[in-house]
Amino acid sequence: xxxxxxxxxxxxxxxxxxxxxxxxxxxxxxxxxxxxxxxxxxxxxxxxxxxxxxxxxxxxxxxxxxxxxxxxxxxxxxxxxxxxxxxxxxxxxxxxxxxxxxxxxxxxxxxxxxxxxxxxxxxxxxxxxxxxxxxxxxxxxxxxxxxxxxxxxxxxxxxxxxxxxxxxxxxxxxxxxxxxxxxxx
Numbered sequence: 271x272x273x274x275x276x277x278x279x280x281x282x283x284x285x286x287x288x289x290x291x292x293x294x295x296x297x298x299x300x301x302x303x304x305x306x307x308x309x310x311x312x313x314x315x316x317x318x319x320x321x322x323x324x325x326x327x328x329x330x331x332x333x334x335x336x337x338x339x340x341x342x343x344x345x346x347x348x349x350x351x352x353x354x355x356x357x358x359x360x361x362x363x364x365x366x367x368x369x370x371x372x373x374x375x376x377x378x379x380x381x382x383x384x385x386x387x388x389x390x391x392x393x394x395x396x397x398x399x400x401x402x403x404x405x406x407x408x409x410x411x412x413x414x415x416x417x418x419x420x421x422x423x424x425x426x427x428x429x430x431x432x433x434x435x436x437x438x439x440x441x442x443x444x445x446x447x448x449x450x451x452x453x454x455x
Contacts, residue, residue: 282383285338288351292339293326295348299371307433308409309369314433336391340370340384349375352384354392354401362399364392368412381415389419393447402444406431413441420445420453 299305300322306313316322329337335355339348349372354364366388370380392398404427405412421443429437 282343282378282380283349284341284343284346285352285384285387286341288330288337288339288348290327290330292348293323295371296326297322299369302371302373305369305371305373308406308412308431310367311431335364336388336396338388340368340380342375347372349380350384352388354388354396354398357396357398362397364396364398364401366392366401366403377411379415381412382418385415385419385421389445389450393450399447400444402442404430404440404442406433407439407441413443416443420450422449 297319300313300316312325316325332355335353335357337351337353337355340350340352341348350368350370352366352368354366357364366385368381368384368388370376370384389401392401402424403416403421405416407413407426422445423441424444425442427440427442430440431438
């Protein structure tokens with residue numbers, strides 16, 4: 271599925287394509303253990319500019335999903351990225367991801383707002399029936415944002431994640447198109 275890319279706005283942020291020059295933000299974010307603690311496991315092993323740059327270039331080149339930067343309305347500053355991966359036309363499904371790298375924007379409702387925007391794109395433009403995600407159980411802010419956007423817990427992956435030498439569970443959450451369509455705006 272080829273993503274259609276444009277700008278998607280809400281009161282706080284705009285979603286729009288990432289650009290090559292945005293790698294500088296990722297160089298900063300992916301070196302901050304607090305930012306990546308509950309994110310993509312691959313982030314735990316990216317340390318050099320070259321490794322992060324190669325990952326970022328591959329992300330920009332990816333055409334099997336939808337990857338958008340999260341920009342502030344006020345300054346148009348990149349504060350994170352979000353989207354859908356593993357899009358399946360056959361199963362009409364995909365997996366949601368988000369990283370808010372700029373910690374100044376944590377706890378302000380950006381995660382919920384962005385999640386709702388990406389769900390709308392997935393269910394309307396990409397005609398998906400199911401969007402899922404996994405979230406580390408200790409990431410209470412993420413769990414809350416996803417629940418607020420309409421995701422429901424479907425299961426638990428026991429001790430599926432190891433951070434700082436400790437194992438914790440990951441929750442499998444999903445939302446179906448019919449559930450999304452029946453939620454209040």
